[in-house]
Amino acid sequence: MANKQMTGAEMVVQALIDQGVDTVFGYPGGAVLPIYDEIFQQSKINHILVRHEQGATHAAEGYARSTGKPGVVLVTSGPGATNAVTGMTDALLDSIPMIVLTGQVPTFMIGNDAFQEADTVGITRPCSKHNWLVKDTDQLSDVIHQAFHVATSGRPGPVLIDIPKDVQFAKGTYTPKKEAHTKHYSPKVKGDIERITELAELMEKAERPILYTGGGVINSGDSATALLRELAKETGFPVTSTLMGLGAYPASGPQWLGMLGMHGLYEANMAMHDCDLMINIGARFDDRITGRVDAFSPHSKKAHIDIDPSSINKIIHVDVPIVGDVAHVLEDLLRIWKSRGRKTDKEGLAKWSKKIEEWRAKRCLSYKNSETIIKPQYALQRLEALTKDRKDRFITTEVGQHQMWAAQYLGFEEPNHWMTSGGLGTMGYGLPASVGVQVAHPDALVINVAGEASWLMNMQEMGTARQYNLPIKQFILNNERLGMVRQWQQLLHGNRYSHSWSEALPDFVVLAQAFGAKGIKCTDPSDLDDAIMEMIKFDGPVVFDCGVEKHENCYPMIPSGAPHNEMLMGEDTGEDAIGSSGAVMV
Amino acid sequence: MSPLKIKKGTSKHSAYDLKDPNGDYIERHTLACVVDNEAGVLARVIGLFSGRGYNIESLTVAEVDHEGHRSRITVVTTGTPAVIAQIKSQLERMVPVYRVHDLTEEGASVERELALFKVAGTGNDRIEALRLAEIFRANVVDSTLESFVFEMTGHSEKIDAFADLMRPLGLIEQARTGVAALSRGKE
Ligand SMILES: Cc1ncc(C[n+]2csc(CCOP(=O)(O)OP(=O)(O)O)c2C)c(N)n1
Numbered sequence: 220m221a222n223k224q225m226t227g228a229e230m231v232v233q234a235l236i237d238q239g240v241d242t243v244f245g246y247p248g249g250a251v252l253p254i255y256d257e258i259f260q261q262s263k264i265n266h267i268l269v270r271h272e273q274g275a276t277h278a279a280e281g282y283a284r285s286t287g288k289p290g291v292v293l294v295t296s297g298p299g300a301t302n303a304v305t306g307m308t309d310a311l312l313d314s315i316p317m318i319v320l321t322g323q324v325p326t327f328m329i330g331n332d333a334f335q336e337a338d339t340v341g342i343t344r345p346c347s348k349h350n351w352l353v354k355d356t357d358q359l360s361d362v363i364h365q366a367f368h369v370a371t372s373g374r375p376g377p378v379l380i381d382i383p384k385d386v387q388f389a390k391g392t393y394t395p396k397k398e399a400h401t402k403h404y405s406p407k408v409k410g411d412i413e414r415i416t417e418l419a420e421l422m423e424k425a426e427r428p429i430l431y432t433g434g435g436v437i438n439s440g441d442s443a444t445a446l447l448r449e450l451a452k453e454t455g456f457p458v459t460s461t462l463m464g465l466g467a468y469p470a471s472g473p474q475w476l477g478m479l480g481m482h483g484l485y486e487a488n489m490a491m492h493d494c495d496l497m498i499n500i501g502a503r504f505d506d507r508i509t510g511r512v513d514a515f516s517p518h519s520k521k522a523h524i525d526i527d528p529s530s531i532n533k534i535i536h537v538d539v540p541i542v543g544d545v546a547h548v549l550e551d552l553l554r555i556w557k558s559r560g561r562k563t564d565k566e567g568l569a570k571w572s573k574k575i576e577e578w579r580a581k582r583c584l585s586y587k588n589s590e591t592i593i594k595p596q597y598a599l600q601r602l603e604a605l606t607k608d609r610k611d612r613f614i615t616t617e618v619g620q621h622q623m624w625a626a627q628y629l630g631f632e633e634p635n636h637w638m639t640s641g642g643l644g645t646m647g648y649g650l651p652a653s654v655g656v657q658v659a660h661p662d663a664l665v666i667n668v669a670g671e672a673s674w675l676m677n678m679q680e681m682g683t684a685r686q687y688n689l690p691i692k693q694f695i696l697n698n699e700r701l702g703m704v705r706q707w708q709q710l711l712h713g714n715r716y717s718h719s720w721s722e723a724l725p726d727f728v729v730l731a732q733a734f735g736a737k738g739i740k741c742t743d744p745s746d747l748d749d750a751i752m753e754m755i756k757f758d759g760p761v762v763f764d765c766g767v768e769k770h771e772n773c774y775p776m777i778p779s780g781a782p783h784n785e786m787l788m789g790e791d792t793g794e795d796a797i798g799s800s801g802a803v804m805v
Numbered sequence: 806m807s808p809l810k811i812k813k814g815t816s817k818h819s820a821y822d823l824k825d826p827n828g829d830y831i832e833r834h835t836l837a838c839v840v841d842n843e844a845g846v847l848a849r850v851i852g853l854f855s856g857r858g859y860n861i862e863s864l865t866v867a868e869v870d871h872e873g874h875r876s877r878i879t880v881v882t883t884g885t886p887a888v889i890a891q892i893k894s895q896l897e898r899m900v901p902v903y904r905v906h907d908l909t910e911e912g913a914s915v916e917r918e919l920a921l922f923k924v925a926g927t928g929n930d931r932i933e934a935l936r937l938a939e940i941f942r943a944n945v946v947d948s949t950l951e952s953f954v955f956e957m958t959g960h961s962e963k964i965d966a967f968a969d970l971m972r973p974l975g976l977i978e979q980a981r982t983g984v985a986a987l988s989r990g991k992e
């Protein structure tokens with residue numbers, strides 16, 4: 220079928236099929252009607268009708284992160300495109316491959332303030348990895364293939380193709396995938412061998428090493444995860460991870476320190492602070508991770524493996540920069556380190572792990588439980604206990620305290636099973652993301668750990684769940700507060716809770732029923748297990764309203780601008796504890 | 806749980822670390838980017854500078870390879886060494902950017918700017934303007950009985966110096982192209 224003539228709309232569908240796309244999340248409108256007409260007349264691509272274009276983008280993110288394939292979004296011009304902006308920005312910050320197709324007013328009307336015209340490529344330029352306005356049908360299929368290439372190679376990210384309606388109607392020549400112009404964008408994947416050797420030398424001498432891993436390991440694919448696990452096993456080095464990297468190293472693994480960063484575990488942050496060799500693998504020294512930059516891990520040599528050269532030396536100066544894909548670099552690193560005799564400083568490592576055990580003994584995640592009120596931590600511990608044996612468990616989250624508790628109290632054994640909005644921190648991400656995950660894994664147990672306020676931001680997607688019989692579980696930790704905001708106001712703004720109360724909340728059980736879903740409410744710790752089991756067993760979408768302690772704070776916490784070794788712990792929260800040394804730092 | 810007793814203003818902290826980690830000393834670099842001359846490419850490059858808070862002192866752009874649709878964007882920018890390094894790698898990772906040359910770092914280079922000056926006046930001022938123009942090797946490209954338009958190419962500082970001299974002599978308007986630059990030698 221070489222270089223067939225077809226309409227632009229036909230090309231879109233053909234190019235998606237050629238790219239192996241099976242699912243598109245979208246919402247129709249005037250400027251994409253020709254494409255929708257083509258979608259109607261085929262059966263290879265499954266179109267999921269969302270309820271809001273932002274929902275489409277987050278669903279595509281959930282789909283992408285849980286499958287490793289790019290997510291595809293189709294929306295109309297003007298408001299359709301502007302509604303997609305938040306999800307694109309989210310995907311940009313978390314490096315999620317996503318292709319957004321937008322309709323545009325006909326080329327001859329562009330610039331006339333036509334009905335539903337927006338400067339879509341202008342608006343999305345800073346929130347996409349790249350974007351295109353296609354004015355010629357002959358170029359459309361070539362651009363779509365380029366777009367998939369750009370979205371998925373190097374550091375993944377969202378791309379957008381704006382397609383005017385006349386370009387969709389006109390006929391042109393189809394460029395097959397193989398003939399598309401993709402060569403000029405080819406990021407380097409192999410790391411510099413000299414640098415990798417330098418790192419191997421440092422590993423041999425390190426007394427207090429740490430592997431600091433991030434979302435890049437997961438983006439790099441299954442072989443990267445396997446190689447990371449091998450590296451950890453072979454060297455015995457402890458492993459911590461950012462929010463985005465959870466699951467790359469198993470939570471049950473012997474060297475697992477837990478998540479690091481602002482709400483990371485005490486042992487992980489202390490180890491980052493005191494280490495003498497930090498090996499950053501696919502993470503980016505985000506400000507939620509580093510705390511005070513000039514006090515960040517002051518005694519360590521730092522190596523940084525990243526496919527994006529602009530991530531290296533951006534925030535933290537490193538001694539051994541390695542530009543390359545995680546899997547490629549780890550493969551070389553392991554080979555070189557083994558060929559040099561698999562040396563490590565056994566004595567140093569033994570002392571280091573003793574030190575780590577001391578930090579661990581602090582049991583930083585302990586909290587005061589209650590017999591009458593459900594503590595959010597307890598709710599998550601029970602959720603974990605009752606679901607962790609399910610290999611097909613996928614967790615999404617909204618943004619806030621519940622998100623951090625989920626990261627702390629749930630354990631991830633495999634990559635691609637945890638989807639959360641890290642870089643942008645987008646409330647409203649979790650429900651549509653769970654829709655996308657469930658579409659990709661129809662039989663899996665997909666749970667969105669939510670806060671009541673975040674959940675309301677995209678709750679319309681319950682309609683999508685109902686329409687496609689997606690049995691997503693919405694586990695809402697309802698504290699009737701914008702909990703994370705309230706926590707900051709308590710700690711930093713003298714308890715002045717300015718607009719951080721969720722007032723006039725809906726009855727979530729009735730709301731669930733209105734959407735044709737099951738509603739469960741639970742407020743008593745002794746009912747919790749049964750209620751969770753009822754949620755899991757129900758074959759269909761569930762909204763679980765879990766009434767929890769309203770003023771619980773999320774600890775440990777590194778206040779911004781503080782170094783890693785000055786964490787606030789749960790027990791510091793009494794009135795007296797804060798008066799002494801901690802007061803300066805809060 | 807009891808509330809924490811923290812007085813207003815006792816905290817230095819916010820949701821963000823407000824201190825600028827970049828040190829003091831500022832360098833000036835001339836960067837030449839070879840880009841695909843596709844729609845929006847200039848907006849993309851400029852947007853990077855404004856979006857990330859980098860400086861642009863001067864900017865020139867034109868297609869230099871009509872067949873290959875390549876343009877050359879020359880940017881003069883300032884920043885700490887770390888910021889300059891960031892600018893380069895941020896530019897390099899853009900999809901339509903082929904190459905970024907740091908002409909300041911890559912050895913000797915020639916930098917030129919073209920400027921036009923309209924100077925109005927009569928009598929001694931007019932004679933003095935013409936005399937200075939000769940010294941600076943500026944050409945007269947338009948003249949009336951009461952005005953000249955001078956054309957001049959050279960290093961930006963030379964153009965600045967000429968502009969300063971013309972100001973008291975009746976400089977009423979000037980147009981400058983911004984810097985174009987190439988490395989010296991055959992590479
Ligand atoms: C779209 C958006 N708006 C505002 C914020 C700021 N913000 C961060 S957490 C939070 C409160 C979230 O409340 P809830 O979803 O109930 O979660 P909780 O912290 O109570 O667990 C807010 C308002 C945000 N992250 N995203």
Ligand SMILES: [Mg+2]
Pocket residue numbers: 619670671672696697698699700701702
């Ligand atoms: Mg809440």
